[in-house]
Amino acid sequence: MKKLLISFWVVCLTLPAFTDTIKIKSTRYDEKYRPQFHFSPATQWTNDPNGLVYFEGEYHLFYQYYPDSIVWGPMHWGHAISKDLVHWEHLPIALYPDSLGWIFSGSAVVDKNNTSGFGSMENPPMVAIYSYHNEVLRKGGRKDFQTQGIAYSLDKGRTWIKYNGNPVLKNPGFVNFRDPKVSWHKPSQRWVMVLAVGDHVSLYSSHDLKSWEFESDFGKNAGAHNGTWECPDLFPLTDMEGNERWILLASIIPGGPNGGTATQYFVGDFDGSIYTSQDSLIRWLDFGRDNYAGVTYNNIPEEDGRRIFIGWMSNWDYANQVPTTVWRNAMTLPRTLGLVKRGNSNYLKSSPIKELKTIENDGQSIMLNDQVKLIDSLCHIHLQFEDVEKGFMLKISNKVDEKVLIQFIDGEFKFDRTNSGLSAFNKGFAGIHSAPFQGDPRNIVVDIYVDLSSVEVFINNGEVVFTELVFPSKPYQYFEVTQGKNQISTAKIYQMKTIW
Secondary structure (H helix, E strand, C coil), X not given: CCXXXXXXXXXXXXXXXXXXXXXXXXXXXCCCCCCCCCCXXXXXXXXXXXXXXXECXXXXXXXXXXXXXXXXXXXXXEEXXXXXXXXXXXXXXXXXXXXXXXXXXXXXXXXXXXXXXXXXXXXXXXXXXXXXXXXXXXXXCCCCCEEEEEEEECCCCCCCEECCCCCCECCCCCCCCEEEEEEEXXXXXXXXXXXXXXXXXXXXXXXXXXXXXXXXXXXXXXXXXXXXXXXXXXXXXXXXXXXXXXXXXXXXXXXXXXXXXXXXXXXXXXXXXXXXXXXXXXXXXXXXXXXXEEEECECCCCCCCCCEEEEEECCCCCCCCCCCCCEECEECCCEEEEEEEXXXXXXXXXXXXHHHHHHECCCEECCCCCCCEEEECXXXXXXXXXXXXXXXXXXXXXXXXXXXXXXXXXXXXXXXXXCCCCCCCCCCCCCEEEEXXXXXXXXXXXXXXXXXXXXXXXXXXXXXXXXXXXXXXXXXXXXXXXXXXXXXXXXXXXXXXXXX
């Protein structure tokens, strides 16, 4: 192993400059804190990603959207498309509230066999499955104010027609009955829905997307139960030994490992009717405070084979309060999900999609001396540590010493945003967040993606992840290794381009 005798600062060029001017340019967004390589709506409020589906060369991203304010309100489905999951084109609102209620979260499928009858074999429909939230019924004291509806599109998602038989799944009396994720289950040749029901999920099946039958419940005695379950997802992954495992995601509000909202997951088996977890352990997809309600894409081509995930980059503890003005909230980087085995158990890992390389430069290696390196304030930092017995500490900061610290000590990772910048908008925003490490400390790889209001940390290709919002008064400009320099075998920094 080479010893790196280094003591360096990496200076980031502040591009784009922060400004208090409220203005949207046609080619890029330049408001203060506007993400430059993450999806955000042009204006107003957003939360959960919805209807993630690939169809004829386009990745569709629908999302919870309120077009009249930067705080949460009556929900619509906003809509954007992408050819590469990196650059996005905004499309008109897809679904508006109606007499049955607001349009809450859900999913979308391509009905290739036209089981619904909405299209044809030559022009299969895209079908959205979503929750109705009837606020009038809720205020009136009814429990059944959430039901499930569907809509279809015959023009690649540009226009939508709501089914005149809505709701397709009525509420049997649960206060929380929402967020349907639907997919085609090939072995049983039918559609399967996983639905959040209070403190667990329920599974339903259908042959035509219109009539649904209850199959089973899961989760009443498994996982975290300090809050309400939301935004479930169910999908197969192949483990390291070539076996098919079924992953169940379930976000929870509140009850996350570091406070507020977070997403838990289970690894197990699914026979088309019943889901069985491999154990009763509580597992977290992300230990940062700002990855919630994430789901995965349907209909990814078989030749691609990836399971691609996008989450909402915020936390309900402060989502309505973060210091942005034109828009509020954004999505995480898209991530590829996979399984890694530690001991006798499988764990979920998530790593940034390969397409992000298209907006990176060739990178600059940190030399074995004290040279100062200039890079853009939008950057990807890649480090490889060897034999880190005593741990390490990384620091990302600006000229006024606002900073985040990333630490590995005593077998645990920590992300410290206590002094990251603006935090007075919420008393719980500043803090130190921690995550256990199941891997080998003799070889730790760290990838850090820094945007204007977020830092995402991926350890060992996503075995441990922190997704964190930050609001520095000035852009972060410096990167420093304050502990563990001698254990670095590789250090490289890539400039990231804006996607707007």
